[in-house]
Amino acid sequence: MKTIMHVDMNAFFAAVEQQSNPALRGRPIAVTGSEKRSIILTASYEARAFGVKTGMTRFAAFQRCPQLTLVSANNRLYTHVSTEIMALFQDYTPLVEVFSVDEAFLDLSGSLKLFGGVERIAYLIKSRIKTRLGITCSIGVAPNKLLAKLASEQRKPDGLTIFRPEEIPALLENMPIQELCGIGRQLGRQLHEVGIFTCGQLSRFPLTILRKKYGVIGDKLHSMALGIDSSPVVPAEESSLVKSVGHSRTLRHDLDDRQAICAFLLQLAEMVGRRARRYQVSGKVVTLTLRYTDFTTISRQQAQEDYLNGSEEIYQAATQILDRLSLDQPVRLLGVRLSSLRFKTAQLPLFPAERRQYLLTEARDHVNDRYGDFTIMSASLLEQKGKGSHVISPAWRPQGLRNIAVR
DNA sequence: TCTGGGGTCCTAGGACCC
DNA sequence: TCTGGGGTCCTAGGACCC
Numbered sequence: 001m002k003t004i005m006h007v008d009m010n011a012f013f014a015a016v017e018q019q020s021n022p023a024l025r026g027r028p029i030a031v032t033g034s035e036k037r038s039i040i041l042t043a044s045y046e047a048r049a050f051g052v053k054t055g056m057t058r059f060a061a062f063q064r065c066p067q068l069t070l071v072s073a074n075n076r077l078y079t080h081v082s083t084e085i086m087a088l089f090q091d092y093t094p095l096v097e098v099f100s101v102d103e104a105f106l107d108l109s110g111s112l113k114l115f116g117g118v119e120r121i122a123y124l125i126k127s128r129i130k131t132r133l134g135i136t137c138s139i140g141v142a143p144n145k146l147l148a149k150l151a152s153e154q155r156k157p158d159g160l161t162i163f164r165p166e167e168i169p170a171l172l173e174n175m176p177i178q179e180l181c182g183i184g185r186q187l188g189r190q191l192h193e194v195g196i197f198t199c200g201q202l203s204r205f206p207l208t209i210l211r212k213k214y215g216v217i218g219d220k221l222h223s224m225a226l227g228i229d230s231s232p233v234v235p236a237e238e239s240s241l242v243k244s245v246g247h248s249r250t251l252r253h254d255l256d257d258r259q260a261i262c263a264f265l266l267q268l269a270e271m272v273g274r275r276a277r278r279y280q281v282s283g284k285v286v287t288l289t290l291r292y293t294d295f296t297t298i299s300r301q302q303a304q305e306d307y308l309n310g311s312e313e314i315y316q317a318a319t320q321i322l323d324r325l326s327l328d329q330p331v332r333l334l335g336v337r338l339s340s341l342r343f344k345t346a347q348l349p350l351f352p353a354e355r356r357q358y359l360l361t362e363a364r365d366h367v368n369d370r371y372g373d374f375t376i377m378s379a380s381l382l383e384q385k386g387k388g389s390h391v392i393s394p395a396w397r398p399q400g401l402r403n404i405a406v407r
Numbered sequence: 408t409c410t411g412g413g414g415t416c417c418t419a420g421g422a423c424c425c
Numbered sequence: 426t427c428t429g430g431g432g433t434c435c436t437a438g439g440a441c442c443c
Binding site: 039243333 | 408410417
């Protein structure tokens with residue numbers, strides 16, 4: 001039987017902001033992107049008391065809490081704090097899986113004796129994070145990741161919940177299904193429709209019907225309802241190669257002018273290309289995503305003849321896809337993604353023209369790494385400089401793709 | 408002043424080959 | 426002189442996570 005711990009920072013972005021600016025402490029604040037059309041990324045507990053939640057528009061948030069203070073997300077600060085926290089976990093086990101910027105799983109099966117039990121490890125982690133960084137976390141402990149995550153959800157903020165193996169069947173019997181990681185709005189609604197509200201009910205529902213309706217997900221649902229999860233805690237150095245790299249952006253104003261759209265695509269292609277080059281991957285498939293004014297969203301992908309990671313090549317591929325689409329409605333979001341990736345060692349091209357382009361890109365990346373994104377860029381990007389806000393996504397992982405270089 | 412951005416995985420249909 | 430199948434790859438969309 002394993003001992004898995006899930007650590008979840010409480011209102012992470014908001015807590016970090018309140019810690020770094022004492023004037024914000026004890027007050028309802030919310031972290032958002034810098035753009036007009038951005039949403040609430042995280043609300044402080046003071047703001048949550050008013051009903052302010054992640055995903056709300058600023059407008060909706062102010063309706064619920066007029067005295068709300070909005071703070072623009074500070075990506076660098078959060079990654080810095082996150083990296084410190086994740087490093088601290090390493091003191092207790094090398095088996096740390098970073099699940100997101102503010103969450104991690106720790107396999108403590110081999111560390112319990114050394115540190116005197118799981119309660120003590122939880123106490124040490126909590127107090128060290130609190131002392132060093134001034135923020136709190138909720139911790140869940142259970143025999144597997146699914147249950148550890150469920151446990152950490154039980155008490156917030158600053159909670160510690162331990163699910164002992166013998167208590168689990170009783171705990172699950174009346175646990176609402178949507179508390180399980182993997183059952184979202186859609187699945188939850190569908191299961192409710194057939195009268196399944198608790199894990200107990202789900203576990204007794206005929207597996208054959210679940211399979212018929214959900215395929216492999218049906219099997220997964222059944223075992224989840226029983227609290228079964230055999231997935232291992234995978235540290236970054238053992239995690240698999242990244243599958244895709246992409247960026248998307250909601251525009252400040254909807255656009256229907258092809259030239260203006262292309263200018264944004266160039267910016268996105270540059271961001272995608274640069275990240276791919278930094279990770280030393282190239283990809284065979286380029287995907288363009290468009291969201292129209294009415295929110296219908298389409299994606300079109302195209303396999304390329306060769307693996308590529310040059311910004312210009314990605315841009316060309318994206319505009320080729322754009323040419324196939326009609327722009328009968330203004331566009332509110334654009335996205336570019338590179339997938340079917342493979343690890344690619346840097347190799348100087350053979351032909352002079354390509355070689356020149358390669359060296360140019362390398363030099364440009366070097367300058368941009370050193371002096372900031374878009375220090376050197378295409379002339380057509382000039383008028384947009386600074387427009388691309390770099391808001392960190394909560395799904396960001398500190399280790400990123402570090403392991404790729406090892407392969 | 409309606410509705411972000413980074414990913415992964417699964418499904419279903421069609422093309423194509425044998 | 427007809428409607429077989431299996432396998433694989435490609436594509437689009439949607440559900441889920443944070």
